[in-house]
Amino acid sequence: MQGKIPIVHFSLERTLKCGQTFRVFEKDGWFLYPYGNSVVALKQNGNTLEYKVFGVPLSEEAVRNLLGLNDDIETINNELAQRVSGFAKVIDKTLGIRIMRQVPFETTVSFMFSVQSAIPLIRRRLNVLSELAGEKIDTPFGAFYTFPESRNLRKLSDSEVQSLKLGFREKWFREFIERYDENALTEVSRMPFSEKERALLKIKGVGIKVAHCIMLFSMNELSAFPVDVWIKRGMEELFSVKGTTKKVTEKGREMFGKYAGYAQEYIYYYIRKRRGAEGGT
DNA sequence: TGACAGGAAAATA
DNA sequence: TATTTTCCTGTC
Known part of the structure; x- marks a missing residue:
């Protein structure tokens, strides 16, 4: 199962390395990304994206959706540049990043582990x-x-869970796999924005930042605006916006509007690249 | 080796 | 309701 997709305004490397996903591997000039019950191999040559799917087959449409290739990126970028003066220069330096559409259950565990x-x-x-x-x-x-299914996560022994070195996050993880499964997260992903946020915040170990990561990267909410230390640095440096996580989240959503999530990824990538952190290219 | 990086929850004011 | 403190693992 393989194919080629013509692409414009897309950078595979930036999309996979901008912090929205963690489990991506590089081998022989290809990126390998486990997705559901498949492994997707991806390689970009200029305006062509080559893909191969192993395990359960995926349609080209599924690959496009995964990588945010169905987003109208020119409209999004124009909207962001128009709304916020001075943002065009940030967009210029981060061109090609797309918001992926990942699996909600995996994304929730991933960002719980990221705390x-x-x-x-x-x-x-x-x-x-x-x-x-x-x-x-x-x-x-x-x-x-x-990524494991919830029923297999529940079978892990204590020593296996301890080998994850989760520290204070371990009790969150244990409670999460006890109380939630893939279907529960899929249900949440069907709710409107505010209800999604409220439902996610009920999960122990999920605060406002993690909730917005889950919504943006796996629940198709492009207006979500996850605020971590890097976004705080960026928002202060670029726009003199500072305050608590909640304040900066609200301000970012208000400033950037329905595509705030794209703005957030651009800021994150821009600031980390400038500070020389891992992931900048 | 001690300083520092990195969010959520519980405690406290 | 807003602010401070505690929680762990790992790197430099």
């Missing part, structure tokens, strides 16, 4: 988890593991 943690540590925890309870998929690029 007070740096990206390499988050990635390690998720990879250990997938190797412990995910399905192995063999590809010509090597073997990769799918």
Whole structure:
């Protein structure tokens, strides 16, 4: 299962490395991304995106949707540049980033694990988890593991859970897999914005930042605006906006409107690149 | 080795 | 309701 997709205004590398996803691997010039019960191999050559799917087949449309290729990026960028003066220069330096449409259950666990943690540590925890309870998929690029299903997460032994080194997050994770499954998160993803936010905030270990990450990266809410330390730095440096996470979240959504999530990714990438953090290219 | 990085929840004012 | 404190693992 493979194909080529013509693309414009798209950077595969920036999209996969801007912090919205953790489990992406690089091999032989390809990016490998476990997605549901598939592994997607992706490679960009200029205006062509080449893909191969292993495990459960995916349509070209599914691959496009996953990578945000159905978003009308010119309209989005014009809207953002028009609403906020001075933002065009940020867009210029971050061109090609798309918001992915990931799996809600996996995204929730991923960002719960991300609390007070740096990206390499988050990635390690998720990879250990997938190797412990995910399905192995063999590809010509090597073997990769799918993100585990909730019923398999519940079978993990205490020592296996402890091997994730979750620290104070461990009790959140245990409670989460006890009380929630894929269907529960799919239900949430069908709610309108405010109800989604409220439902997500009920999950222990999910605060306002994580809730907005889940909505933006896996629940099709392009107006969500996750605020972490990098966004706080960026919003202060670029727009002199400062305050609590809640205040900056509200201000960002108000400033940028229905595509605030795209603005957030641009700011995140822009600031991290400037500070030389991991993930900037 | 001690300072620092990184959000949510509980405690406190 | 707003602010402070506590919680863990890992890097430098």
